[in-house]
Amino acid sequence: MSRRRHTVILALAIALPVVLLATPVSANGDPAFSVEAPGRWVALGDSYQAGTGTGDYYPDSGECRRSPASHPKLIDTDGTLRAGGQKVPFTFVACDGATTDALYAGMKGEPPQVNALTSEVSHVTLGIGGNDLGFSSLLEECLMGYVRFQGPCDARLDAKAQAAFDRLTRRDQPGNLNRVEWILSDIRARAPAAKLFLLTYPRFFSINGGKDGTSRTWLPWKDRCNYILVSDQLWINNWIRRLDNYLVAAAVADHRATPVDIYQLSEGREICPDGDVPLDERYVHGLVGSILPPNTGVKPESFHPKKWGYQTTAERLKEDLCAPSAPSHMGGDTTPLRMTRDITVSPGQTVRIPVTMAGGPGVGISTSWKQGNVETRLRDPDGRLWDRRGLRGRVVRTPDGISQEDGYVPGPRAGGWTIELHGAAANRAPMTVRLAATEIAKRNVPPTARMTLRRNGDKGNEFVFDASRSADSDGRIKTYLWELGDGTLLRGKRLTHTFAERGTYTVTLTTIDDRGELDIVTSRPITVGR
Numbered sequence: 001m002s003r004r005r006h007t008v009i010l011a012l013a014i015a016l017p018v019v020l021l022a023t024p025v026s027a028n029g030d031p032a033f034s035v036e037a038p039g040r041w042v043a044l045g046d047s048y049q050a051g052t053g054t055g056d057y058y059p060d061s062g063e064c065r066r067s068p069a070s071h072p073k074l075i076d077t078d079g080t081l082r083a084g085g086q087k088v089p090f091t092f093v094a095c096d097g098a099t100t101d102a103l104y105a106g107m108k109g110e111p112p113q114v115n116a117l118t119s120e121v122s123h124v125t126l127g128i129g130g131n132d133l134g135f136s137s138l139l140e141e142c143l144m145g146y147v148r149f150q151g152p153c154d155a156r157l158d159a160k161a162q163a164a165f166d167r168l169t170r171r172d173q174p175g176n177l178n179r180v181e182w183i184l185s186d187i188r189a190r191a192p193a194a195k196l197f198l199l200t201y202p203r204f205f206s207i208n209g210g211k212d213g214t215s216r217t218w219l220p221w222k223d224r225c226n227y228i229l230v231s232d233q234l235w236i237n238n239w240i241r242r243l244d245n246y247l248v249a250a251a252v253a254d255h256r257a258t259p260v261d262i263y264q265l266s267e268g269r270e271i272c273p274d275g276d277v278p279l280d281e282r283y284v285h286g287l288v289g290s291i292l293p294p295n296t297g298v299k300p301e302s303f304h305p306k307k308w309g310y311q312t313t314a315e316r317l318k319e320d321l322c323a324p325s326a327p328s329h330m331g332g333d334t335t336p337l338r339m340t341r342d343i344t345v346s347p348g349q350t351v352r353i354p355v356t357m358a359g360g361p362g363v364g365i366s367t368s369w370k371q372g373n374v375e376t377r378l379r380d381p382d383g384r385l386w387d388r389r390g391l392r393g394r395v396v397r398t399p400d401g402i403s404q405e406d407g408y409v410p411g412p413r414a415g416g417w418t419i420e421l422h423g424a425a426a427n428r429a430p431m432t433v434r435l436a437a438t439e440i441a442k443r444n445v446p447p448t449a450r451m452t453l454r455r456n457g458d459k460g461n462e463f464v465f466d467a468s469r470s471a472d473s474d475g476r477i478k479t480y481l482w483e484l485g486d487g488t489l490l491r492g493k494r495l496t497h498t499f500a501e502r503g504t505y506t507v508t509l510t511t512i513d514d515r516g517e518l519d520i521v522t523s524r525p526i527t528v529g530r
Contacts, residue, residue: 038083039122039193042091043072044103044113048201049094049127053285053304063108064095065300069307071314072125080318081123088123091116096300099131100168100179117190124187125260125317127199129180129243132168133161139236140298143291146227152508153232154520161239169246180250184257196257197320199313200244202266202283204303205233209481209489210272212286225272226286231483231508231520238518252364252438256406260320265312271303283309339437345374345423346430352418355437359414363439365391368404372427376405376435381415412439447472449511449519453526461528462498465507472513479512502529 043049051057051067058066067073075081076090093113095102106112117124138161142153150156173182180198187196209230225233244263251259266283268274273282285306288299305313345351357363367376373395378386391407421433450469456462467480470493482490484497485505499505507523 038088039120040089040091040118041076041081041123041125042116042121042191042194043094043125044116045094045125045127045199046098046129046131047094047096047300047304048130049125049199050096051094051310052096053301054307054310055301056307061095063097064110066092066094067310069310070094071310071317074311074314075318075321078314078318080321094127097131098128100128100183102131103128103183114186114190117187117194119191119193121191121194123321124191124194124196125199126183126187126196127201128183129168129247130201132179133164133239133243135303139303142232142236143227143287143298147291151506152229152235152520152522154235155522158235165239165242165246178250180247181253184250188256197260197317198247198251198257199260199317200247200262201240202262202305202309202313203237203240203264204266204271204284205237206268206270206272206274207237208274209233210270210274212272227291229483229508230489231481231510234481234510234512234518235520238516241516249361249440252440253362253408256366256404258320260317262313262316265316266309269308280306281308282306283312339435341435343421343433343435344430345421345433347372347423347427348425350420350422352420353435355417355419357412357414357417357439358442359412360442361440362408362410363412363437364406364408365419366404366406366436366438367421367433368402369431369433370402372429372431373403373424374405374431374433375422375424376407377420377422378407378409379418379420381413381417444513444515444517445472445474446517447475447477447511447513447519449509449521451507451509451521451523453507453523456496459498461500461502462496463526464494464496465509466494467509467511468493470509470511470519472511475514477511478514479510481510481512483508483510499528504528 047065049070049072050061050065051070051073052065054067054069056067056069058068072092072094076087079087081088093110093116095107095110095113098107098113103113138157141157145151145153145156168180169178171178173179175182175185177185184196184198187194205225210225210233212225224230241263244261248259248261251257269277269281269283271282271284271286283305285301285304288301289297291298339355341353343351343353365376365378367374375388376391378391380386386409388407391409395403395405397403419435419437421435423431448471450467452466452469454464456464465482470477470480480491480493482495484490484507486499486501488497490497504525504527506525508520510518510520512518
């Protein structure tokens with residue numbers, strides 16, 4: 001049997017960012033979501049920020065494929081960010097194919113995207129990392145490998161994906177930062193008063209895998225989605241989730257970046273969703289083009305959001321621009337501290353909020369208020385005080401009049417902590433403080449998938465499949481998914497299956513743990529009916 005063990009470097013992070021002040025709808029047609037934001041908004045990033053997939057691009061954007069139907073441009077058109085009753089200036093420099101390096105080097109005849117950042121910028125949106133992981137090339141290699149009968153994508157390409165992920169997450173930048181953490185800190189230096197929003201990527205396939213009619217060709221493929229095995233669909237989802245977890249963790253470590261998690265936005269509207277969902281109401285394209293001769297060719301729109309997807313992302317981002325909400329728990333993890341609360345603090349008063357830490361890699365504490373001054377402090381289980389200096393915190397008054405303080409504690413020990421909010425005696429009146437506490441979860445060790453298979457007595461076409469030797473060192477295995485090579489998909493730790501036709505089959509077992517990590521193992525070919 002062949003196996004591919006998935007190594008995970010970064011754990012899940014759950015972030016609870018700072019609230020802004022929203023203005024209501026006005027009679028003259030102002031948008032339902034809007035926020036006073038004097039300054040300028042800059043939209044940075046890759047194809048998922050530019051709008052690739054809409055098929056409608058600004059001619060002068062060339063191969064960067066910036067679209068009027070992208071979520072940044074939709075929000076700009078709506079006038080969500082306003083100053084003095086007018087839309088704030090908007091600078092749109094995201095570009096198809098951008099990597100973390102391209103943000104600084106420029107590409108496709110355009111200058112570096114970060115050149116658009118200056119001190120008067122009030123908001124920055126960024127989506128980056130997919131091209132560093134090699135999404136496009138990996139997906140094309142995955143698909144073309146099926147045509148060449150090279151076997152599952154996981155076995156062929158996981159090492160390549162892991163190597164790219166290792167490069168992206170390696171702490172080789174100044175200050176012992178990884179690549180995205182360093183970019184966030186550099187954006188802070190270039191636009192010190194800006195609110196920064198870091199977007200993740202959507203899930204491509206349903207959590208149980210999907211199927212469509214397009215895979216029923218002369219090739220021996222049944223019940224797949226865009227020719228892709230269910231186990232490989234889950235493998236692709238898992239790499240998207242890992243990248244998203246890394247991005248969320250980087251935002252938390254940056255203290256003042258707000259992660260905008262869109263991983264779950266595609267739920268029910270994936271490439272091959274459960275149920276009858278119209279094609280134009282699905283979140284993301286599947287394969288656009290063909291992997292089969294004579295018209296082989298994969299178009300840039302492949303595996304990018306459709307117009308419906310960008311509209312949905314725009315609605316999600318609008319909410320965070322006006323009143324940020326916590327990203328969902330990806331991977332089913334519910335262990336870390338996750339709290340957001342509005343608290344009234346009177347002049348001279350200290351409000352104490354008890355919390356429980358799980359002992360993760362770090363915890364971020366963020367507070368924001370409109371007037372006066374508030375100091376945030378923490379006490380650990382031994383009573384040790386972490387003041388503003390210990391939290392590495394600082395107070396920034398943003399262009400829209402919000403005072404914001406952010407701090408971070410690396411490696412908090414597990415146990416009971418206390419968050420203290422102290423209102424300055426000079427404050428004129430009680431104030432409402434938005435408190436957000438975010439703990440990065442511990443590393444989730446993937447399960448180990450193991451299978452045995454044997455013929456059931458003298459029944460030449462009946463086999464027993466057993467995954468009882470599979471294990472998870474830091475949790476439990478929640479799902480055992482068997483793909484039996486004849487189009488049959490079954491779940492269970494131990495099962496029996498009868499192959500209806502003679503032939504040679506390859507069996508794949510996918511084990512998924514209670515926090516969403518997986519491992520895949522593939523059998524040697526088995527011969528039936530000979």
